[in-house]
Amino acid sequence: MSARGYFITGTDTAAGKTHAARLLVEALKLRGLRVAVMKPVAAGIDADGMNEDVRLLMSASNVAAPLGLVNPYCFAPAIAPHLAARLEGVSMQLEVIEQAYAQLAVQADVVVVEGAGGFLVPFNDACGMDAIPQHLGLPVIMVVGLRLGCLNHALLTAEAIRARGLILAGWIANRIDPHMAATADNLASLRSILHAPCLGEIPWQGDAAEDLGNIDSLLQQVFLPRK
Numbered sequence: 001m002s003a004r005g006y007f008i009t010g011t012d013t014a015a016g017k018t019h020a021a022r023l024l025v026e027a028l029k030l031r032g033l034r035v036a037v038m039k040p041v042a043a044g045i046d047a048d049g050m051n052e053d054v055r056l057l058m059s060a061s062n063v064a065a066p067l068g069l070v071n072p073y074c075f076a077p078a079i080a081p082h083l084a085a086r087l088e089g090v091s092m093q094l095e096v097i098e099q100a101y102a103q104l105a106v107q108a109d110v111v112v113v114e115g116a117g118g119f120l121v122p123f124n125d126a127c128g129m130d131a132i133p134q135h136l137g138l139p140v141i142m143v144v145g146l147r148l149g150c151l152n153h154a155l156l157t158a159e160a161i162r163a164r165g166l167i168l169a170g171w172i173a174n175r176i177d178p179h180m181a182a183t184a185d186n187l188a189s190l191r192s193i194l195h196a197p198c199l200g201e202i203p204w205q206g207d208a209a210e211d212l213g214n215i216d217s218l219l220q221q222v223f224l225p226r227k
């Protein structure tokens with residue numbers, strides 16, 4: 001059986017997509033699932049030539065997969081990926097990502113796919129990163145980086161997801177700013193206006209899979225209805 005897949009987007013770059021995706025992978029593994037990971041497009045590499053997000057995601061996954069499938073496109077400059085691709089003379093294609101995803105999906109129960117930057121960051125001259133979940137047919141999980149301005153970013157992102165006919169499967173509240181004022185009130189507002197399940201709240205410096213305890217409702221509704 002082919003896996004369920006989820007596309008992880010965020011309210012912005014550095015909203016905590018990788019951090020939340022890792023915890024999501026851990027939470028799914030605790031439920032006995034084989035969880036593959038994918039970062040289709042990455043920009044920025046370490047001294048060893050690897051992207052940090054890719055390394056973190058691969059270290060969380062319990063499905064062994066070649067780097068080329070997990071991360072089909074990796075560019076050295078830590079800049080917007082379509083600009084990095086242009087600098088390196090690469091024309092990114094959705095079909096390459098689709099083929100890699102298909103190979104991961106046959107080995108896993110769930111594939112957690114992390115986007116790059118925010119939801120509408122350009123992919124190539126023809127489309128944005130939003131084309132990836134559209135092309136792969138994936139529901140989207142939005143990581144809300146809790147900081148001043150996040151209500152607007154979250155609403156715009158949710159609207160863009162739904163405007164493309166995609167399912168907003170849920171959202172994750174990630175406390176990236178320990179000094180944010182009125183956090184509880186902001187969270188309450190998000191809960192009332194997003195009309196999608198909150199899968200969990202990750203505290204500042206929180207690193208526990210249990211922080212995503214609400215994924216059980218998602219598992220029942222979306223992941224495993226076929227059993």
Ligand SMILES: Nc1ncnc2c1ncn2[C@@H]1O[C@H](COP(=O)(O)OP(=O)(O)OP(=O)(O)O)[C@@H](O)[C@H]1O
Pocket residue numbers: 010012013014015016017018019020053115116117118174175176202203204205206
């Ligand atoms: N809950 C948290 N508490 C403290 N630090 C956090 C938290 N979540 C994320 N961070 C830190 O914030 C930074 C950005 O997080 P992360 O890399 O997960 O964001 P991202 O959305 O994946 O960014 P990118 O757009 O580069 O992929 C990282 O240094 C991460 O360790």
Ligand SMILES: [Mg+2]
Pocket residue numbers: 017018019053114
């Ligand atoms: Mg990331």
